[in-house]
Amino acid sequence: MAPPKRMSGWRQFKAIIRKDIVMELRTKEMLTSMGLYALLVLVVYYIALSQAGANFQVRQIAAGLLWLVFIFTSLLGLNRSLVHEKDQGCLDALLISPIDRPVIFFGKAVGNLLFLLIVEVFIVPLFYFIFLGSQSNADVGGPVWMIVLALFLGSLGIAGVGTLLATMSVNTKGKDFILAVLFIPLMFPLLLAVVAGTSAVLLAEPGYAAVFWQMMALAAGYDTVMLLAAYGLYEFVLGA
Amino acid sequence: MKQLKVAIVLVLVGGLLTTAAFFMAFFTAEVQTFGTVTLDKAVDTAFGLAPPELQPPGGGVSYQRPWFSQKIFYFHVPVAEASFLVLIISAVFSVLFLVKRRPQDDTKAKVAMETALIFVILTMITGVLWTRASWNVWWEWEPRLTTYFIMMLMMIAYFVLRNSIEEDERRGVYAAVFAILAAINAPISFLITRVIPSNHPVVFQSGFAGSNLLPFIIAQLGMLALGYGIYTARMSEELLRERVEVAKEELEG
Numbered sequence: 001m002a003p004p005k006r007m008s009g010w011r012q013f014k015a016i017i018r019k020d021i022v023m024e025l026r027t028k029e030m031l032t033s034m035g036l037y038a039l040l041v042l043v044v045y046y047i048a049l050s051q052a053g054a055n056f057q058v059r060q061i062a063a064g065l066l067w068l069v070f071i072f073t074s075l076l077g078l079n080r081s082l083v084h085e086k087d088q089g090c091l092d093a094l095l096i097s098p099i100d101r102p103v104i105f106f107g108k109a110v111g112n113l114l115f116l117l118i119v120e121v122f123i124v125p126l127f128y129f130i131f132l133g134s135q136s137n138a139d140v141g142g143p144v145w146m147i148v149l150a151l152f153l154g155s156l157g158i159a160g161v162g163t164l165l166a167t168m169s170v171n172t173k174g175k176d177f178i179l180a181v182l183f184i185p186l187m188f189p190l191l192l193a194v195v196a197g198t199s200a201v202l203l204a205e206p207g208y209a210a211v212f213w214q215m216m217a218l219a220a221g222y223d224t225v226m227l228l229a230a231y232g233l234y235e236f237v238l239g240a
Numbered sequence: 241m242k243q244l245k246v247a248i249v250l251v252l253v254g255g256l257l258t259t260a261a262f263f264m265a266f267f268t269a270e271v272q273t274f275g276t277v278t279l280d281k282a283v284d285t286a287f288g289l290a291p292p293e294l295q296p297p298g299g300g301v302s303y304q305r306p307w308f309s310q311k312i313f314y315f316h317v318p319v320a321e322a323s324f325l326v327l328i329i330s331a332v333f334s335v336l337f338l339v340k341r342r343p344q345d346d347t348k349a350k351v352a353m354e355t356a357l358i359f360v361i362l363t364m365i366t367g368v369l370w371t372r373a374s375w376n377v378w379w380e381w382e383p384r385l386t387t388y389f390i391m392m393l394m395m396i397a398y399f400v401l402r403n404s405i406e407e408d409e410r411r412g413v414y415a416a417v418f419a420i421l422a423a424i425n426a427p428i429s430f431l432i433t434r435v436i437p438s439n440h441p442v443v444f445q446s447g448f449a450g451s452n453l454l455p456f457i458i459a460q461l462g463m464l465a466l467g468y469g470i471y472t473a474r475m476s477e478e479l480l481r482e483r484v485e486v487a488k489e490e491l492e493g
Binding site: 164168174181182186193221222230237 | 410
């Protein structure tokens with residue numbers, strides 16, 4: 001008798017992502033909570049900047065503010081995404097099923113990346129209109145695709161390393177607190193690079209393209225090293 | 241109990257060597273003395289200028305205690321290098337634990353991380369003292385300072401993580417995974433903080449006289465002995481604790 005045919009890695013991967021998307025379409029929980037949280041952070045920004053005066057150029061710090069929204073939002077999203085898996089016993093089911101462990105990592109990481117990117121698609125234009133649209137130099141700045149590239153490279157690292165850390169933190173007593181404590185120091189170099197890159201494009205001072213590409217090279221290097229490490233270590237985390 | 245004796249000897253040796261290096265830094269190292277020395281440019285804001293009658297007539301500035309703040313170099317740099325070494329040792333034990341799953345490797349990684357945290361905190365304190373004296377600021381987001389700050393946060397996170405997990409095996413694995421990520425992350429942090437565009441000048445004087453090397457090496461050896469001493473002392477404590485646990489279980493069973 002021939003051994004039962006196993007699903008190929010690609011099909012397993014697609015199945016995990018489909019599961020996350022179907023669940024999201026039914027509950028709409030991740031996107032509403034992440035989106036709402038991002039909006040609340042924008043309100044807090046408005047409060048913080050309300051006394052800055054008309055001469056204050058928000059553009060100078062806009063890149064940092066923008067990434068701050070995504071740090072907080074992704075912390076919330078990553079925690080939710082893995083808490084679901086654990087509470088509903090889905091992670092155990094995934095472990096019992098004949099799915100390769102690395103595929104679970106990539107499936108969850110890509111799912112988290114997808115949700116983060118969707119939130120970014122809504123929040124970035126909103127952020128622009130609220131904080132930068134009315135400023136005197138609203139039309140200066142580099143091409144938009146550069147900002148998109150910076151957002152993608154940053155989100156890739158956040159989703160990849162974040163998935164590993166969230167898988168650990170849901171199994172601890174502190175959950176979301178532990179995630180923040182582990183996540184922010186590890187993300188530090190990546191965030192520094194993408195904020196510098198985004199800021200270079202937003203300000204578009206002479207020679208900004210060179211700075212931008214240098215920062216993107218650093219971000220890509222960080223992503224490569226840390227994603228490989230996360231991929232290698234995920235199996236140990238799942239096995240424990 | 242032999243381990244504890246070794247630890248005490250090592251700590252004593254380390255203390256002796258670092259103390260010796262401390263005195264050598266003042267009395268045999270080249271840039272030293274408590275008198276007034278004329279230098280061709282302003283170097284140090286830690287202590288005031290010499291009184292006007294001692295100022296040289298043509299060019300140069302006389303200081304009361306030139307390069308005085310530089311003496312912390314013989315403490316600060318050895319501690320910093322030792323902290324980095326111990327962090328790497330901790331990461332190596334973490335890898336060993338993940339591969340072989342021996343509980344003692346986990347304990348060793350934890351104890352090494354504790355030692356590294358002590359050294360990182362000492363580095364931060366001495367570093368802040370020096371930046372205040374030499375750059376006239378308490379804190380500066382300069383690459384080395386920033387990297388050490390992040391390293392300290394990661395080490396604290398390591399212990400926070402350990403404390404929030406109850407099962408031994410899982411705690412070991414998660415802590416090991418995080419220790420490896422932290423050890424990979426530290427050099428990347430350093431690289432990126434060095435190349436991001438920054439408004440702050442990087443003020444680092446270099447150059448090393450031969451007579452300064454000896455106290456430096458002695459201080460470095462002292463720090464390493466001290467580090468290994470602390471590590472051994474904590475390890476013997478952990479082993480005793482385990483023996484107590486086993487004895488308790490036997491009594492109950």
